[in-house]
Amino acid sequence: MTAQDLVRLKSGIPGMDEMMEGGFPFPSTILVAGGAGTGKTTMALQFLAKGAQEGEQGLFFTTLSEPTQWMLRYVSRFGFIEKEYFGKQIKYIDLGPFLTENNQPGRILEHIEEQIAEHMPQRIVIDPLTVVGEMISGSYRTFLYDLTTRLKNWQAVSLLTGEVLPGQMYPVELSYVVDTLVLLSTDLSPEGTRRKYLEILKMRGTNHATGKNLVDLSARGFVVQVGLR
Amino acid sequence: MHRVLTIQNVVLKLRQALPQIQGARKVLVTAPPQLINHVSLYIVCAPIHTGAGKVLFLSVDRPNQSIARLLDRHCNGGPQVLFGNPEMDSPPTGDVSCVTGLFAPKLMVDALGQLSDGPEARSSMVVGNLSALGFYNSNDRVKEFLHRIDDKLREQVITRVVLVSDKTSGYILSLARDFAEKEVDLSG
Numbered sequence: 034m035t036a037q038d039l040v041r042l043k044s045g046i047p048g049m050d051e052m053m054e055g056g057f058p059f060p061s062t063i064l065v066a067g068g069a070g071t072g073k074t075t076m077a078l079q080f081l082a083k084g085a086q087e088g089e090q091g092l093f094f095t096t097l098s099e100p101t102q103w104m105l106r107y108v109s110r111f112g113f114i115e116k117e118y119f120g121k122q123i124k125y126i127d128l129g130p131f132l133t134e135n136n137q138p139g140r141i142l143e144h145i146e147e148q149i150a151e152h153m154p155q156r157i158v159i160d161p162l163t164v165v166g167e168m169i170s171g172s173y174r175t176f177l178y179d180l181t182t183r184l185k186n187w188q189a190v191s192l193l194t195g196e197v198l199p200g201q202m203y204p205v206e207l208s209y210v211v212d213t214l215v216l217l218s219t220d221l222s223p224e225g226t227r228r229k230y231l232e233i234l235k236m237r238g239t240n241h242a243t244g245k246n247l248v249d250l251s252a253r254g255f256v257v258q259v260g261l262r
Numbered sequence: 263m264h265r266v267l268t269i270q271n272v273v274l275k276l277r278q279a280l281p282q283i284q285g286a287r288k289v290l291v292t293a294p295p296q297l298i299n300h301v302s303l304y305i306v307c308a309p310i311h312t313g314a315g316k317v318l319f320l321s322v323d324r325p326n327q328s329i330a331r332l333l334d335r336h337c338n339g340g341p342q343v344l345f346g347n348p349e350m351d352s353p354p355t356g357d358v359s360c361v362t363g364l365f366a367p368k369l370m371v372d373a374l375g376q377l378s379d380g381p382e383a384r385s386s387m388v389v390g391n392l393s394a395l396g397f398y399n400s401n402d403r404v405k406e407f408l409h410r411i412d413d414k415l416r417e418q419v420i421t422r423v424v425l426v427s428d429k430t431s432g433y434i435l436s437l438a439r440d441f442a443e444k445e446v447d448l449s450g
Binding site for chain 1: 268299334428
């Protein structure tokens with residue numbers, strides 16, 4: 034019996050697909066973990082923009098109560114994304130108000146699934162998911178388990194971003210329930226400049242590159258300099 | 263220039279192909295893997311089934327809950343949706359009967375037998391994503407599954423079957439092509 038290849042969706046991040054056999058397995062769940070300023074949201078937007086270019090539907094859930102126009106203002110400086118995508122190929126959904134009024138895990142999951150059923154996306158982003166942990170009543174671990182199980186059933190690639198506290202490598206409770214773990218980090222160079230890095234720590238069903246790779250984050254977006262450490 | 267295959271133009275192509283499907287008993291529809299959901303759902307709710315009886319939807323590797331939501335949301339209050347459990351004793355009734363989670367090798371074939379042997383013959387069967395069966399079953403089991411569908415067609419328990427598949431499994435695709443009388447390619 035010959036092995037059946039996994040379907041893969043291109044990440045939209047220059048340099049990254051060649052680190053992971055051509056793209057993210059479809060469907061799967063991905064955790065992009067990193068501290069402030071490491072590029073989590075930019076990477077997530079680039080992932081959705083790539084989907085929009087490919088004719089796919091994307092759903093961007095923000096948990097930060099950030100109005101759409103606020104997001105668009107920052108996004109407009111990036112060359113990789115067309116403003117016209119928003120509202121069409123990329124639906125932007127602010128979960129903030131819902132989370133403020135509803136802290137029951139079951140209701141939050143229902144609300145997320147209603148949106149997914151409505152738009153039938155191939156790409157989903159929840160940015161940042163770790164905020165939800167501070168807002169819900171009940172077990173965060175159980176919530177994460179339920180969320181990732183349900184996301185996998187929707188036939189999409191779901192990219193979840195996770196904030197990392199100083200001294201923490203990644204959100205441990207999330208790392209076990211996802212298929213892929215991408216770590217974004219920074220380091221001070223000997224010259225005193227802060228460099229950014231991307232590392233794939235785990236990717237199920239994929240022979241992926243290991244080790245830290247230098248990242249260039251500019252108006253062009255997020256670019257991985259594969260092999261540069 | 264790279265032609266973008268959007269959901270909209272895949273559905274448009276499918277809509278244009280419906281008259282060809284209308285008269286065929288065994289149809290294979292190939293679609294990009296990431297759009298299989300849309301294509302399967304569209305076919306389940308498509309006008310080819312209108313007035314022709316019931317639709318049995320064998321949804322591979324999708325749980326009841328998400329299929330229920332999709333049908334409820336996108337079939338515009340049309341068909342009544344009831345869900346079958348592969349281990350149940352009697353077939354479900356309703357305009358759309360849905361069997362999901364057919365990833366256990368034995369259940370897949372058994373479910374087909376149990377759910378289509380009811381007193382009311384169903385007119386159409388939709389299977390999606392056929393190719394995904396390759397992840398959970400041996401090639402022989404998939405072959406047996408198609409033979410079983412053929413038997414049901416001969417016995418007129420079902421009068422039409424539409425297989426929806428991507429092209430990731432060459433072997434399953436070739437089996438499906440041998441099986442089908444008509445192929446609609448939405449994948450390129």
